Amino acid sequence: MATKTSIHGAWSSRWAFILAATGSAVGLGNIWKFPYITGENGGGAFVIVYLFCIAIIGVPIMMAEIMLGRRGRQSPINTMHTLAIESGHHPGWKFIGILGVLAGFLILSYYSVIAGWSLAYIFRAGAGAFTGQTPTGIEAIFDSLLGNPEALLGWHTLFMAMTVIVIARGVKHGLERAVKFLMPALLILMLILVGYAINTNSFGKGVSFLFNLNFSDLGWGAILTAIGHAFFTLSLGMGAIMIYGAYLPKDASIAKTTFTIAAADTMIALLACLIVFPLVFENGLKVGEGPGLVFVTLPLAFGKMDGGVFFGTLFFILLTFAAWTSAISLLEPVVTWLVENKGLKRVTASLIAGGVTWLVGVLTVFSFQKDSPIIFSFKFAGEQKSNGVFDILDILTANIMLPVGGVLIAVFAGWIMSREASRDELEIGDGHTYNLWRVLVRFISPALIVIVILKLTGLLDPIIYLFTPIVDMFRS
Numbered sequence: 001m002a003t004k005t006s007i008h009g010a011w012s013s014r015w016a017f018i019l020a021a022t023g024s025a026v027g028l029g030n031i032w033k034f035p036y037i038t039g040e041n042g043g044g045a046f047v048i049v050y051l052f053c054i055a056i057i058g059v060p061i062m063m064a065e066i067m068l069g070r071r072g073r074q075s076p077i078n079t080m081h082t083l084a085i086e087s088g089h090h091p092g093w094k095f096i097g098i099l100g101v102l103a104g105f106l107i108l109s110y111y112s113v114i115a116g117w118s119l120a121y122i123f124r125a126g127a128g129a130f131t132g133q134t135p136t137g138i139e140a141i142f143d144s145l146l147g148n149p150e151a152l153l154g155w156h157t158l159f160m161a162m163t164v165i166v167i168a169r170g171v172k173h174g175l176e177r178a179v180k181f182l183m184p185a186l187l188i189l190m191l192i193l194v195g196y197a198i199n200t201n202s203f204g205k206g207v208s209f210l211f212n213l214n215f216s217d218l219g220w221g222a223i224l225t226a227i228g229h230a231f232f233t234l235s236l237g238m239g240a241i242m243i244y245g246a247y248l249p250k251d252a253s254i255a256k257t258t259f260t261i262a263a264a265d266t267m268i269a270l271l272a273c274l275i276v277f278p279l280v281f282e283n284g285l286k287v288g289e290g291p292g293l294v295f296v297t298l299p300l301a302f303g304k305m306d307g308g309v310f311f312g313t314l315f316f317i318l319l320t321f322a323a324w325t326s327a328i329s330l331l332e333p334v335v336t337w338l339v340e341n342k343g344l345k346r347v348t349a350s351l352i353a354g355g356v357t358w359l360v361g362v363l364t365v366f367s368f369q370k371d372s373p374i375i376f377s378f379k380f381a382g383e384q385k386s387n388g389v390f391d392i393l394d395i396l397t398a399n400i401m402l403p404v405g406g407v408l409i410a411v412f413a414g415w416i417m418s419r420e421a422s423r424d425e426l427e428i429g430d431g432h433t434y435n436l437w438r439v440l441v442r443f444i445s446p447a448l449i450v451i452v453i454l455k456l457t458g459l460l461d462p463i464i465y466l467f468t469p470i471v472d473m474f475r476s
C-alpha cells in the first residue's frame with residue numbers, strides 16, 4: 001500500500017506539492033474573505049481565535065488529510081473506502097469523502113462568481129476607472145457590477161471555463177508551472193501595498209483594530225466562523241488537500257510541508273488585513289461592509305497612488321490567479337471520482353463537473369440582484385445576513401460542512417486508522433511530535449469543533465444541564 005502511486009499523476013517533488021497546496025490554500029479566502037469577516041466580527045479578538053484554530057485544529061488536520069491522501073492515492077471517496085477496509089472497519093467511512101466532494105462542489109459554485117468580480121476588476125483597473133475616484137464613486141462602480149446579472153454571469157462562465165481547462169489537462173501540466181511564478185509575485189505585490197498602507201495616516205488605527213484584544217463582543221457565532229474559516233483558508237475538510245496528498249512523493253515530510261503551507265497562508269491573510277484596514281479608516285469606510293470590502297478599499301488606494309493603474313491591474317490579475325489555483329483544487333476531487341467510478345475520460349469528467357457547478361453558481365449571481373426573488377435576509381448566530389442563497393451556501397459549507405468533515409477526518413486518522421499506519425505515513429517518529437499530533441486529532445480538535453457546533457445548535461446547554469448533577473456528585 002505504501003508504495004502505491006495514483007493513476008491521476010504525481011507531483012515532481014515535495015516543492016511542487018507545497019506550491020500546489022499553497023496555491024489551493026491561498027485564494028479569495030485570504031484576500032477577499034478574511035478581511036471582511038474580521039471586519040464583521042470586530043477585529044483583534046476574532047483574529048486571535050482564528051490563529052489559535054489554525055494552530056490547534058488546522059495544522060493537525062491538514063497533516064491527517066495529506067497522510068490519508070498519500071496512503072490511499074485515490075479520489076477522497078475511494079481513499080476513505082480503501083483505508084477503512086485496510087484498517088478492518090466498515091467501508092461506510094467513505095461518507096467523509098462524499099460529504100467533502102459535495103462541499104467542494106457547492107463552494108466552487110459561489111467561489112467562481114466572486115472570482116468573476118476579480119476578473120472584471122482587472123479591466124476596470126486597466127481602464128483607469130478608479131483614478132481620482134471618491135469613496136462614493138468607487139462604491140458605485142462596485143454596485144453597478146453587482147447589479148448587472150449578465151456581466152456577473154459572463155465573468156462566472158469565463159472563470160469556470162479557465163478552471164475546467166486546467167483540470168482537463170491534469171495536475172502536472174498547467175498547475176505546477178502556473179503556481180511557481182504567481183505565488184511569489186502575489187507576495188511581492190502585497191508587500192508593496194502594505195508599504196502604501198504604512199504611509200497613510202491611519203496605519204496605526206488599522207493595526208490596532210487588527211490586534212485589539214476586546215473579547216467581550218466575541219460571540220459563539222464568531223468563534224464558529226473562525227473555525228470554519230481555518231478550514232476554508234487551508235482548503236481542509238473536503239478532500240482538496242487529500243487529493244493533492246495522493247500525488248505526493250513517498251519520501252516527503254508531511255509535517256514540514258504542512259507548516260510551510262499554513263505559515264504562507266496565514267501570512268498572506270494577515271498582510272491582506274494590514275492593507276485593507278488602514279485604507280478603511282483612512283477613507284471613512286465601514287469595517288463591517290461585508291463581501292464588498294476588498295473591492296471597495298483597494299480600488300480607492302489604486303485610484304490615489306502613483307502607478308495605480310499598473311498596480312491595480314496587476315493586483316487583480318494575481319488575485320484571479322490565486323482564486324484559479326484554489327478553484328482547481330475544489331474541482332479535482334469530483335473529477336477524480338468520476339474518472340475512477342464512472343469510467344469517464346478526464347476531459348469529459350471535467351466538463352460535466354464544471355458544467356453542473358456553473359449551473360449552481362447562477363443562484364449566487366442572482367443573490368446579488370436587489371429585486372431577485374431568491375434574495376432574502378435572515379439571522380445566523382446573531383448575525384444579520386442579507387445575500388440570500390449566497391449566504392446560505394457560505395454558511396452551510398464553510399461553517400458547517402467543512403468543520404464536520406474536519407472532525408470526521410480527525411476521528412478517522414486518530415481512532416480508526418491504526419497507530420502503526422499513521423506513524424509510518426507521517427514519519428515523525430514515535431516521540432513527542434507524533435504523540436502531540438495524535439492527542440490533537442483524537443481529542444482536542446474534534447472536541448473544540450463539536451462544542452462550538454453544539455453551542456450554536458442550542459444543544460450544549462441541555463447537555464451541561466444534564467451533567468451538572470453528576471459533576472456536583474463528584475465535587476461533594
Ligand code: PFF
Pocket residue numbers: 024025026027028029030104107231232233234235236238239240241326327329330
Ligand atoms: N483555500 C481557498 C481560499 O482560501 O480561497 C478556498 C478553498 C479551496 C476552500 C479549496 C476549500 C478547498 F477545498
